[in-house]
Amino acid sequence: MADTGIGAAVRRTEDLRFLTGKGRYTDDINRPGQLYAYILRSSVPHATIRSIDTAAAVAAPGVVAVYTGADMAGAGVNGLPCGWQVHSKDGEPMKEPAHPPLAVGKVRHVGDPVAVVIAESYAQAREAADAIALDLEELPAVADTRAASASGAPQLFDEVPGNLCYDWEIGDKAVNDAAFAKAAHVAKLDLVNNRLVPNAMEPRCYIGDYDPTRGEYTLYTSTQNPHVIRLLMGAFVLGIPENKLRVVGPDVGGGFGSKIYHYAEEAIVTWSAGQLGRAVKWTAERSESFMSDAHGRDHVTHVELALDADGVFLAMRVSTLANMGAYLSTFAPCVPTYLYATLLAGCYRTPTVYCNVKAVFTNTVPVDAYRGAGRPEATYLIERIVDVAADETGIDPAELRRRNFIPKDAFPYQTPVALVYDIGDYDQTLDAALAAIDYQGFEARRAEAAKRGRYRGIGISTYIEACGIAPSNVVGSLGARAGLYEAAQVRVHPTGSVSVYTGSHSHGQGHETTFAQLVSDTFGIPFESVEIVHGDTDKVLFGMGTYGSRSLAVGGTAIVKAMNKVIEKARKAAAHILEASEADVEFADGQFRVKGTDRAMSFGEVALAAYVPHKYPLDELEPGLDETAFYDPKNFTFPAGCHVAEVEIDPDTGVVTLVNFAAADDVGRVINPMIVEGQVHGGVAQGVGQALLESCVYDAQGQLVTGSYMDYCMPRADNLPPVSVSTHVTLCPHNDLGVKGCGEVGAIGSPPAVMNAVVDALSALGVKHVEMPATPQRVWQAIRDAKGAAAA
Amino acid sequence: MSVRVTMTLNGKEVSAEVEDRTLLVSMLREKLGMTGTHVGCDTSQCGACVVHVDGRSVKSCTVLAAQCDGASVTTIEGLAKGNTLHPMQEAFRDNHGLQCGFCTPGMVMSALDLVARNPDPSEHEIREWLEGNLCRCTGYHNIVKSIKAGAQAMRGGK
Ligand code: FES
Ligand code: FES
Numbered sequence: 001m002a003d004t005g006i007g008a009a010v011r012r013t014e015d016l017r018f019l020t021g022k023g024r025y026t027d028d029i030n031r032p033g034q035l036y037a038y039i040l041r042s043s044v045p046h047a048t049i050r051s052i053d054t055a056a057a058v059a060a061p062g063v064v065a066v067y068t069g070a071d072m073a074g075a076g077v078n079g080l081p082c083g084w085q086v087h088s089k090d091g092e093p094m095k096e097p098a099h100p101p102l103a104v105g106k107v108r109h110v111g112d113p114v115a116v117v118i119a120e121s122y123a124q125a126r127e128a129a130d131a132i133a134l135d136l137e138e139l140p141a142v143a144d145t146r147a148a149s150a151s152g153a154p155q156l157f158d159e160v161p162g163n164l165c166y167d168w169e170i171g172d173k174a175v176n177d178a179a180f181a182k183a184a185h186v187a188k189l190d191l192v193n194n195r196l197v198p199n200a201m202e203p204r205c206y207i208g209d210y211d212p213t214r215g216e217y218t219l220y221t222s223t224q225n226p227h228v229i230r231l232l233m234g235a236f237v238l239g240i241p242e243n244k245l246r247v248v249g250p251d252v253g254g255g256f257g258s259k260i261y262h263y264a265e266e267a268i269v270t271w272s273a274g275q276l277g278r279a280v281k282w283t284a285e286r287s288e289s290f291m292s293d294a295h296g297r298d299h300v301t302h303v304e305l306a307l308d309a310d311g312v313f314l315a316m317r318v319s320t321l322a323n324m325g326a327y328l329s330t331f332a333p334c335v336p337t338y339l340y341a342t343l344l345a346g347c348y349r350t351p352t353v354y355c356n357v358k359a360v361f362t363n364t365v366p367v368d369a370y371r372g373a374g375r376p377e378a379t380y381l382i383e384r385i386v387d388v389a390a391d392e393t394g395i396d397p398a399e400l401r402r403r404n405f406i407p408k409d410a411f412p413y414q415t416p417v418a419l420v421y422d423i424g425d426y427d428q429t430l431d432a433a434l435a436a437i438d439y440q441g442f443e444a445r446r447a448e449a450a451k452r453g454r455y456r457g458i459g460i461s462t463y464i465e466a467c468g469i470a471p472s473n474v475v476g477s478l479g480a481r482a483g484l485y486e487a488a489q490v491r492v493h494p495t496g497s498v499s500v501y502t503g504s505h506s507h508g509q510g511h512e513t514t515f516a517q518l519v520s521d522t523f524g525i526p527f528e529s530v531e532i533v534h535g536d537t538d539k540v541l542f543g544m545g546t547y548g549s550r551s552l553a554v555g556g557t558a559i560v561k562a563m564n565k566v567i568e569k570a571r572k573a574a575a576h577i578l579e580a581s582e583a584d585v586e587f588a589d590g591q592f593r594v595k596g597t598d599r600a601m602s603f604g605e606v607a608l609a610a611y612v613p614h615k616y617p618l619d620e621l622e623p624g625l626d627e628t629a630f631y632d633p634k635n636f637t638f639p640a641g642c643h644v645a646e647v648e649i650d651p652d653t654g655v656v657t658l659v660n661f662a663a664a665d666d667v668g669r670v671i672n673p674m675i676v677e678g679q680v681h682g683g684v685a686q687g688v689g690q691a692l693l694e695s696c697v698y699d700a701q702g703q704l705v706t707g708s709y710m711d712y713c714m715p716r717a718d719n720l721p722p723v724s725v726s727t728h729v730t731l732c733p734h735n736d737l738g739v740k741g742c743g744e745v746g747a748i749g750s751p752p753a754v755m756n757a758v759v760d761a762l763s764a765l766g767v768k769h770v771e772m773p774a775t776p777q778r779v780w781q782a783i784r785d786a787k788g789a790a791a792a
Numbered sequence: 793m794s795v796r797v798t799m800t801l802n803g804k805e806v807s808a809e810v811e812d813r814t815l816l817v818s819m820l821r822e823k824l825g826m827t828g829t830h831v832g833c834d835t836s837q838c839g840a841c842v843v844h845v846d847g848r849s850v851k852s853c854t855v856l857a858a859q860c861d862g863a864s865v866t867t868i869e870g871l872a873k874g875n876t877l878h879p880m881q882e883a884f885r886d887n888h889g890l891q892c893g894f895c896t897p898g899m900v901m902s903a904l905d906l907v908a909r910n911p912d913p914s915e916h917e918i919r920e921w922l923e924g925n926l927c928r929c930t931g932y933h934n935i936v937k938s939i940k941a942g943a944q945a946m947r948g949g950k
Contacts, residue, residue: 021828
């Protein structure tokens with residue numbers, strides 16, 4: 001079993017189809033009689049819709065229908081719901097303006113959907129859209145986060161004064177202020193967490209289908225959570241009961257958060273299919289992805305850290321402006337609050353933390369969770385301010401961190417910002433990452449680089465994140481409008497093979513492999529005898545889906561619970577057949593054995609007996625072997641670790657080259673190390689992208705400047721060095737597997753490591769901070785300004 | 793205006809009536825049902841659509857189907873021999889060179905063209921060659937490793 005069990009680097013089951021072109025992504029699916037939708041979008045950031053004349057488009061060749069927001073609203077279609085309600089510090093609920101699938105009355109960002117044209121071919125739909133006469137009266141727009149909160153800023157909604165969605169706080173301000181008053185030193189920093197576009201390589205794609213004879217709808221969707229979409233779209237938007245709505249999330253080409261949310265186009269194709277009695281397909285063009293996939297990050301922050309004379313952290317205070325975009329996306333409000341400010345203690349014993357967050361609406365694409373979601377923003381500001389403090393106090397950055405770590409014997413540890421960390425060992429990962437990158441030898445490398453005329457810098461980042469979202473009672477008290485458990489069904493077939501139906505959804509994570517390892521290991525059956533089924537509401541009973549690195553910690557634990565039920569029932573059956581008392585029957589290595597004897601039955605034999613119950617305790621047990629479990633976690637899980645980056649900067653061009661990167665992560669027990677390392681690699685690349693390359697830019701008028709791969713700089717293979725990854729395990733104490741989650745650590749830990757390295761490289765010139773992304777232009781300018789200041 | 797395009801696709805002659813503006817990728821995916829070749833962008837940058845036309849890697853979103861009349865086209869579906877994967881496919885599997893799989897067909901086809909030109913590419917050469925292929929999942933680390941291993945296997949080494 002060792003070669004496929006827990007801890008083995010098993011090659012992935014799913015790869016065979018992906019490598020031979022047999023993957024089945026939504027756009028690969030075609031339904032009989034299928035029509036194609038083209039969505040006409042606003043090309044201006046803010047305008048009143050005076051009129052929409054669709055007559056010429058309706059008459060165009062191949063066109064079957066054209067619908068506007070008025071058509072959908074008139075038919076009783078509701079707006080897109082928000083799944084999390086945040087309350088302001090004065091107790092008022094957040095402002096939650098309507099978000100119709102097709103704009104009604106006003107358009108509020110470039111890309112806001114205005115009308116849908118449905119035709120026999122996509123080309124016909126697209127051409128006909130040109131014939132729609134859209135009369136817009138342009139309004140002043142605001143895209144910038146700071147500008148939106150300034151007095152006199154253009155206002156998006158009449159009912160949202162000052163564009164303020166909420167004004168939220170966490171922490172005891174009086175206690176915090178008192179701690180600052182005692183500080184020997186206060187480090188201060190203003191920083192921006194740049195807006196990003198998630199850019200899963202598969203563009204979003206949806207097919208709505210309708211069977212009029214049964215009144216049944218099917219939605220094929222590139223989603224991370226089919227059941228959540230069924231609930232949101234069925235119950236809130238279209239009014240279709242669950243038994244008449246099937247949602248299928250087939251192979252999905254990456255998500256990173258952007259495919260969690262219920263999007264307008266899902267409702268549009270499903271509703272249109274019902275209107276027309278024919279399937280309707282919509283596939284985003286990449287330029288549409290840029291202006292309609294939920295964006296990530298976009299915070300403007302001021303942070304202060306108070307230290308005593310020995311460099312011990314006394315207090316931290318943070319104020320953040322968070323950009324929500326033009327409407328509230330599904331989980332947007334919780335990202336800059338409960339997924340962000342609750343992590344502001346980081347790995348440190350800071351006794352008091354206070355954070356105020358103001359969320360604002362702007363004329364931009366809605367912002368929501370993107371890989372890491374809130375935790376990269378928290379980690380970035382913590383690790384930058386710690387480096388500023390290290391620089392100002394003259395304490396080595398590694399030493400300053402070590403001095404303030406929560407010690408490994410202090411767990412469970414109550415932070416000042418609500419969370420209780422369960423376990424960790426931060427020294428271990430710090431030591432490992434420093435050793436991997438040869439921290440001791442750095443100054444020699446810096447000197448060598450200087451001889452070549454290069455500035456070399458090293459940067460450390462430690463991080464902690466809360467994953468495995470989440471205890472339902474906790475998130476419920478914080479405003480979540482759903483529970484966040486997971487469901488699993490383990491169906492043992494008569495001859496002992498097993499199908500597992502999981503509510504988790506794989507869009508690159510390799511669940512078909514990892515989960516099968518778990519099941520084959522537990523049941524003692526061959527890896528090949530296990531099939532993992534996901535992504536179809538008609539097959540899987542329920543599920544909350546995959547995000548926040550929750551699949552193994554929550555979904556995997558649900559599978560364990562269901563497997564335990566299977567084993568308990570099978571043990572009873574085996575005891576009866578083996579004529580032993582139940583207490584005497586033990587299960588190990590796939591055998592039910594009467595203790596101390598050689599009387600045993602294999603897992604498969606018991607399964608057969610359960611389905612062919614000739615010698616079976618029918619008075620006590622039902623035939624069959626098929627169990628279901630729902631698992632609601634007791635706490636979040638807390639992956640943590642340390643990333644160290646080394647960069648070289650060319651002073652003449654400002655080009656930053658990442659030359660060395662080491663990650664040491666504690667993600668709990670590792671089921672498949674190959675997959676875990678791959679998750680870290682991918683996350684690191686996205687984090688390096690944020691630090692050095694990526695930025696979603698709007699101009700002052702609200703036009704999206706970075707609307708394609710020509711303008712938005714994605715990380716490419718030659719932007720990255722090989723990444724050293726190691727894992728160091730402390731077992732999560734409150735789930736059966738001891739697992740924590742590995743999907744987001746890379747994107748959380750890496751940006752501050754890279755930025756600390758960039759600043760370190762330039763610190764001899766007097767540079768104190770560089771904003772992300774550290775583009776050549778920005779770095780060149782920083783060097784020039786610093787040299788100018790030195791000369792003046 | 794529609795035109796008839798005839799080509800050798802993965803060793804078999806195929807023919808289809810397409811509009812003259814039809815891109816090769818659309819013909820493959822929509823007319824011929826070969827959905828292994830993907831579309832990830834509209835600016836010829838992501839490389840999800842890479843196929844071979846007469847032995848050279850080509851972004852099939854950037855070439856007209858009509859230009860390929862009479863050509864020999866190979867897609868990801870044409871690499872494996874029955875159930876035996878091509879060594880480059882096998883190397884991607886062994887080295888976890890894919891996660892969601894969406895960029896993978898283009899990566900593999902692009903890698904094969906690199907190895908045809910340079911049977912023993914260095915890590916640096918691989919990274920530079922992949923300039924035109926985006927992957928959002930893997931961070932490229934394991935793709936580079938896969939291509940190195942695939943090239944070695946194709947040279948007959950182990
Ligand atoms: S589809 Fe992106 S390059 Fe062809
Ligand atoms: S494997 Fe997902 S984009 Fe490359």
